[in-house]
Amino acid sequence: MAPLSFDLQLLNGCAALLLLLSFSMLSQRRIVNLVNLLALQGALLCAATLLVAVRTGQGHLYLSAVLTLALKVVGLPLLLHRLIRRLNVYWDAEPVINASGTMLIGLLIVVFAFGLAQPISALASTATRSTLGIAIAVILLAFLTMITRRKAMSQVVAFLSMENGLFFGAMSATYGMPMVVELGVALDVLVAMLVLGVFFFQIREQFDSLDLHHLESLKETE
Amino acid sequence: MTAVEVSFSYLDACLGVLVAWGAIGVAGLIRPRSVEFAGRTLFPLGAVCGVMLTVVAIASIAAPTERAVLPVGLPDLPFHIRRDALSAVFLALLGGASAGISVFSAGYFRKGEGALPGLLCLEYHVFLAAMGLVLIADDAYAFMVAWETMALASYFLVTTQHRIAEIRSAGFLYLLIAHVGAIGILLSFGVMQGGSWQFTFDAMRSAHIAPEWASAAFCLALFGFGAKAGLVPLHVWLPEAHPAAPSPVSALMSGVMLKTAVYGLLRVSFDLLHGVQWWWGLLALAFGLGSAFYGVIFAAVQTDMKRLLAWSSIENLGIVFTGIGLTLVFQGCDMSALAALALIATLYHALNHAFMKSVLFLGTGSVLHATGQRNLGRLGGLIHRMPWVTWLTLVGVLAIAGLPPLNGFVSEWLLLQAFLFAGEVPQAFVNMLLPVGAAVVALCTALAGYVMVKFFGVIFLGQPREASLAGAHDAGVMERIGLLWLAGACIALGLLPVQVVHLLGSVVQELLHVGPGDWGVDGWLLAPPAARHASYGPLALFAVTVAVVVLGAVGVRVWFGRRARRGPAWDCGFVRLDSRMQDTAEGFGQPIRHMFEPFFSMQRELPTPFDALPRYRVTVGDRIWGLVYAPLGAVVRGTAEFAARLQQGRIATYLLYSFVTLVVLLALVL
Numbered sequence: 097m098a099p100l101s102f103d104l105q106l107l108n109g110c111a112a113l114l115l116l117l118s119f120s121m122l123s124q125r126r127i128v129n130l131v132n133l134l135a136l137q138g139a140l141l142c143a144a145t146l147l148v149a150v151r152t153g154q155g156h157l158y159l160s161a162v163l164t165l166a167l168k169v170v171g172l173p174l175l176l177h178r179l180i181r182r183l184n185v186y187w188d189a190e191p192v193i194n195a196s197g198t199m200l201i202g203l204l205i206v207v208f209a210f211g212l213a214q215p216i217s218a219l220a221s222t223a224t225r226s227t228l229g230i231a232i233a234v235i236l237l238a239f240l241t242m243i244t245r246r247k248a249m250s251q252v253v254a255f256l257s258m259e260n261g262l263f264f265g266a267m268s269a270t271y272g273m274p275m276v277v278e279l280g281v282a283l284d285v286l287v288a289m290l291v292l293g294v295f296f297f298q299i300r301e302q303f304d305s306l307d308l309h310h311l312e313s314l315k316e317t318e
Numbered sequence: 319m320t321a322v323e324v325s326f327s328y329l330d331a332c333l334g335v336l337v338a339w340g341a342i343g344v345a346g347l348i349r350p351r352s353v354e355f356a357g358r359t360l361f362p363l364g365a366v367c368g369v370m371l372t373v374v375a376i377a378s379i380a381a382p383t384e385r386a387v388l389p390v391g392l393p394d395l396p397f398h399i400r401r402d403a404l405s406a407v408f409l410a411l412l413g414g415a416s417a418g419i420s421v422f423s424a425g426y427f428r429k430g431e432g433a434l435p436g437l438l439c440l441e442y443h444v445f446l447a448a449m450g451l452v453l454i455a456d457d458a459y460a461f462m463v464a465w466e467t468m469a470l471a472s473y474f475l476v477t478t479q480h481r482i483a484e485i486r487s488a489g490f491l492y493l494l495i496a497h498v499g500a501i502g503i504l505l506s507f508g509v510m511q512g513g514s515w516q517f518t519f520d521a522m523r524s525a526h527i528a529p530e531w532a533s534a535a536f537c538l539a540l541f542g543f544g545a546k547a548g549l550v551p552l553h554v555w556l557p558e559a560h561p562a563a564p565s566p567v568s569a570l571m572s573g574v575m576l577k578t579a580v581y582g583l584l585r586v587s588f589d590l591l592h593g594v595q596w597w598w599g600l601l602a603l604a605f606g607l608g609s610a611f612y613g614v615i616f617a618a619v620q621t622d623m624k625r626l627l628a629w630s631s632i633e634n635l636g637i638v639f640t641g642i643g644l645t646l647v648f649q650g651c652d653m654s655a656l657a658a659l660a661l662i663a664t665l666y667h668a669l670n671h672a673f674m675k676s677v678l679f680l681g682t683g684s685v686l687h688a689t690g691q692r693n694l695g696r697l698g699g700l701i702h703r704m705p706w707v708t709w710l711t712l713v714g715v716l717a718i719a720g721l722p723p724l725n726g727f728v729s730e731w732l733l734l735q736a737f738l739f740a741g742e743v744p745q746a747f748v749n750m751l752l753p754v755g756a757a758v759v760a761l762c763t764a765l766a767g768y769v770m771v772k773f774f775g776v777i778f779l780g781q782p783r784e785a786s787l788a789g790a791h792d793a794g795v796m797e798r799i800g801l802l803w804l805a806g807a808c809i810a811l812g813l814l815p816v817q818v819v820h821l822l823g824s825v826v827q828e829l830l831h832v833g834p835g836d837w838g839v840d841g842w843l844l845a846p847p848a849a850r851h852a853s854y855g856p857l858a859l860f861a862v863t864v865a866v867v868v869l870g871a872v873g874v875r876v877w878f879g880r881r882a883r884r885g886p887a888w889d890c891g892f893v894r895l896d897s898r899m900q901d902t903a904e905g906f907g908q909p910i911r912h913m914f915e916p917f918f919s920m921q922r923e924l925p926t927p928f929d930a931l932p933r934y935r936v937t938v939g940d941r942i943w944g945l946v947y948a949p950l951g952a953v954v955r956g957t958a959e960f961a962a963r964l965q966q967g968r969i970a971t972y973l974l975y976s977f978v979t980l981v982v983l984l985a986l987v988l
Contacts, residue, residue: 212984239980243973251969312967 103151110144111227114264115206118237121257122202122244123195127186130253131176137260138168148267156275157267163282164263172256172289176249179293185249185306198244202237209233220269231265234258248299248306252292259285328378329386329401329454332409335371336450339364343443350436357424360439362796364446365420371413371450379406380824385456392459398518400456403824404589407665408453408581414807415573415672416446422680422800423566425793426687432478432564445471445570452578458507458517465503465578469496472575475567476559488558495555499545503582506538510590522590532591536598539586540605547579547635550609551942557616560628561692565683568624572631573676580638580668587646588829596745599646606643607758610636614765615914618772619907619938621694623682626773627675630718633762634671638664640759641733647748648736654832656739659846661830662822663732666811669818670717670725673807677714678773680801681707685777688790694773694903699782703790706798708778713805715774717812719767723856723863725811728844730763731854735846765910772906781897813856815844904936911938919944 117137124130142164149157180186193201213229220228238258242251259281266273273281296306303310342360349355378401388397401409423442427435448471451464473496477489511517512525527535541552548556560568583602587594613632620626641664648657682692684707691697701708717724737759740752782788793801811818826832845853875882889895911918919939925932966972 208981208985212988215988236977236981239973239977243970243977246970308969311969 103147107144107147107151108227110140110147111230111264111268114140114144114234114260115230115237118234118241118257118261119199119202121254122198122237122241125187127180127247127249127253128177130250131173131180134176134253134257134260135169135173137257138164138173141260141264142169144264145267145272148271152271154271156278157272159275160272160278163278167282167286168256168260172285175289175293176253179296180249183249183296183300183306185247193244198240202240205236205240206233209236216269227268228265231261231268234261234264237261246307246309248292248296248308251308252289256285256289327384327386328374328381328406329384329399331374332371332378332401332450332454333386333388333399335367335374335413336447336454338367339443339447339450342367343440343447346436346439346443348436350434353427353435356435356439357427357796360443361420361424361427364443365417365424365800368413368415368417368420368446372410372417373413375406375410375413376821379403379410379821381406383828388460395459395517397460397463398456398520399451399454399460400519401454403828404581404584405453407669407822407825408577409450411577411669411672412446412449412453412574415676415804416570418673418800418803418807419566419569419573419676419680420800421803422569422683422797425796425800426566426680426683427564428687432480433474438475438478441471441474442567442570445475445575449574449578453581456519458504458511458519458522462500462504462507465500468575468578469493469500472567472571476563476571478564478567479562485562488555488562492555492559495545495552499542499552502538502542502545504542506535506542506586509535509538510586519585519590523592529593529595532593533595533598535591536587537601539583540598540602543579543583543586544605544639546582547576547639548609548632549605549636549639550612550632551946553609553613553632554940554943554947556632557620557625557628557940560631560679561622561624565624565679565686568627569676569679569683572628572679573672576631576635577668577672580635580642580664583639583642584664584829587642588649594646594649596647596650596743596748599643599648599650600748600751601643602639602646603643603755606636606639606641607755608636609633610640610762611758612636612917614762614769615910615917616938616940617769618765618910619904619918621903621907622692623685623694623697623773623777624679624692626694626769627678627682630678630766630769631671631675633766634667634675634718637730637733637759637762638667638671640755641667641736644733644736644740644752644755647740647743647752649830651743651745653742654830656736656742657830658826658832659732659739660736661826662819662846663729663736665822665825666725666732666815666818667729670729670808670811673804673811674714674717674724674726677801677804677808678711678718680797680804681711681714684793684797684801685790688792689784689787691784691787694776696784697777697782697787698780698897698900699778699787700790701778703787704778704792707793707801710798710801710805711778712774713808715770717808719770720763721767722854723812723860725808728812728815728854728856730759732846733759735852738851768910772903776901776903776906780900783897783900813860815854815856819844819846911936917941 114137117133117140121130121133121137124133142161145157145161145164148154149161209232210229213232217226217228235258238254238261241254241257245251245254263278263281272278299308299311300306342364346356346360380403383400383402385398385400388399391397420442427438432438433441445468448464448468452461452468455461455464470493473489473493476492477485479485480489507517507522509531510522510525510527512522512527512531514521514525516522545552560572563571587598610633613629613634613636617626617629617633620629641660644660645657645664648654648660684704685697685700686692688704688707689697689700713724717726720726720730722728734756737752737756740756741749743749743752843853843855843858845851887895911920919941921937921939923933923935925934964975
């Protein structure tokens with residue numbers, strides 16, 4: 097097997113760090129830290145995008161790197177921090193499944209994701225195809241984070257992290273989505289964030305808490 | 319038949335009327351709040367359209383079939399339409415009955431009763447146009463679209479006063495059963511296309527399907543159309559929906575809409591399917607007789623006048639379906655002449671019921687407006703207050719009770735004539751059973767007479783049971799014209815049976831491919847199937863009846879005129895007779911309730927000897943509700959509650975559902 101070139105090794109390093117960050121998000125209970133981890137994930141994503149842009153010389157990837165930087169590293173984390181201060185939620189409640197159990201399930205998911213990615217990356221022609229498994233793992237881990245959290249705030253952070261995973265997956269499989277789609281997704285995420293921000297206030301207004309188990313009483317049957 | 323140059327096609331004219339109805343309906347939205355605009359302008363216009371449709375349809379009964387393709391519908395799936403003799407007869411029924419009902423409606427709808435008049439006008443005329451389209455549709459797609467439009471329009475008409483919870487639930491029940499029935503019809507069409515995947519009726523006519531599949535199609539059609547016609551046990555919506563709807567709507571639904579089910583079943587069993595099997599007839603006969611009997615005994619014990627009429631509709635549709643069953647039995651045994659007799663009786667009764675039931679429902683509407691009462695226990699003695707309504711309703715009552723020389727007698731007599739030949743059916747088992755059917759029909763006819771005596775007697779005769787009835791007023795001019803039109807049709811159908819049978823002969827020719835023969839003797843004497851068996855001359859009978867009555871009246875006046883004086887009714891020496899001593903609706907129905915007790919689920923409240931104000935109360939319920947619908951509803955509810963376990967209320971669980979779905983799908987791809 098031929099030795100990988102330096103930039104590809106760097107890229108693989110970024111991917112590994114992204115996966116590590118996903119795991120730390122899975123176990124992190126302080127919401128402020130969760131947001132910081134999200135920002136860090138965004139920064140890594142930005143770096144990875146730049147690396148791919150330099151390697152392939154695709155102009156639009158520079159633009160999406162800038163977009164990632166502006167939105168995921170600066171914009172959304174700032175917005176989230178402000179929400180945290182105003183809503184005064186710093187800690188999530190005890191997760192549904194305890195941390196070590198969640199980690200074990202996460203491991204299984206990573207194995208599953210790599211198995212899943214194998215046939216796909218065999219088909220892909222990009223140099224970055226080896227990181228596809230990590231991208232899928234990031235998506236599924238973020239999903240798992242959403243399932244195990246109780247506070248609406250941490251679920252939203254996990255949701256944004258899932259979006260990061262999708263972005264990374266698109267980049268490793270096909271060098272990124274078309275620019276129009278990327279812009280659209282970025283706008284969607286921003287709008288979703290704003291809408292959810294409004295929801296947070298509404299939920300807190302109704303239940304004096306952001307804990308979602310209060311919403312369980314809203315079902316129709318007893 | 320020689321080719322005749324026709325300058326306009328009858329089909330175009332029919333279509334023109336339907337479009338005009340649609341336009342009138344939409345015009346109602348111009349000034350939705352104006353009762354004057356809808357009532358004085360639009361409804362009479364709709365009635366004019368109805369008269370035109372009748373004229374065109376009657377003129378076209380004997381004309382050759384016409385078809386056309388409309389430029390509406392889905393791409394590659396246009397509406398096919400077709401007018402033949404069967405359509406024409408039912409179009410005449412639709413036009414004739416709706417003309418009277420529309421004129422009546424023009425005077426009936428008042429301000430502030432439920433929905434806006436403009437909306438009502440829209441729903442009403444869309445309902446009419448949809449029924450017309452059902453009758454001329456020539457592919458399953460157009461038929462189902464029209465059928466569902468008809469159901470929806472009538473649902474909105476039933477729930478005009480939607481602020482009342484009972485009316486909403488009645489409407490829901492109606493809509494539910496209408497849709498269950500529509501599924502049956504849709505499946506039946508699906509079977510009949512026979513693998514060709516062409517849904518035009520022409521394709522179904524030429525499709526070759528195996529006898530067992532034809533039987534399946536027939537059973538599905540019987541179920542679907544039976545639900546619309548109110549065959550027991552699918553009848554539960556009728557006694558709920560009719561009292562809920564405004565009276566002209568009840569008249570239209572009972573008089574005309576139920577007949578579209580008859581049309582549909584005739585179309586399917588004699589036109590679209592071939593190779594009729596005699597046991598289909600037995601099935602239809604059983605359901606028809608059951609409905610007739612069940613309907614009439616329940617009608618006898620009702621205390622709400624519109625509910626009584628609704629049960630009576632179940633009875634009459636039962637008789638019509640009995641006729642269809644008999645036709646199928648004869649046709650399945652290759653006895654075409656007798657099948658023709660039974661089919662004519664069927665069509666005749668369908669026509670009759672449209673007019674006589676409309677008269678009765680509209681009569682109850684006038685009574686309801688005049689008194690605000692639907693409960694028979696609070697009516698009585700209206701003959702002096704409402705002479706017009708009383709006498710015109712009397713025509714309908716006599717007709718539906720099957721008394722000559724009115725129309726009800728003709729069709730029931732024809733049906734019994736058909737039954738009398740049942741002994742010639744080659745199936746030994748069947749020709750033993752059929753006389754029992756004849757006996758049931760005779761019993762139902764007699765009981766229908768009993769029901770109508772109760773209906774008319776309790777409402778119009780005797781003394782008023784409430785003081786408020788003294789203020790009752792007679793119907794307005796428009797309402798009188800509407801009632802006159804319909805009562806006149808009852809009389810005409812009764813006095814001119816030979817001409818009517820001659821017209822219906824074209825349908826028989828078309829569906830059964832035999833001519834009914836010439837039953838008219840000298841044009842005035844009806845003699846089916848041959849004069850040596852039996853004959854009936856209504857005009858002679860009418861003339862003799864009138865002569866006897868007139869001579870009797872004149873004679874009494876001449877001989878006893880000087881001694882005649884008007885005095886109080888004989889009170890058997892008991893001087894304090896009051897209205898509470900009259901027979902009540904409950905009392906009148908009591909013998910029936912007693913005789914047929916196993917059919918009713920009754921709850922009695924009997925007073926104790928120590929009650930200061932003793933009250934006797936009995937409520938009569940339908941056992942079928944408890945036997946069929948309640949368990950069915952419980953099963954549905956149970957299933958729904960089981961499915962509701964999916965709804966945990968926890969977002970984490972819902973996310974888990976998505977996650978598991980995603981992982982499973984990904985694993986499947988892998």
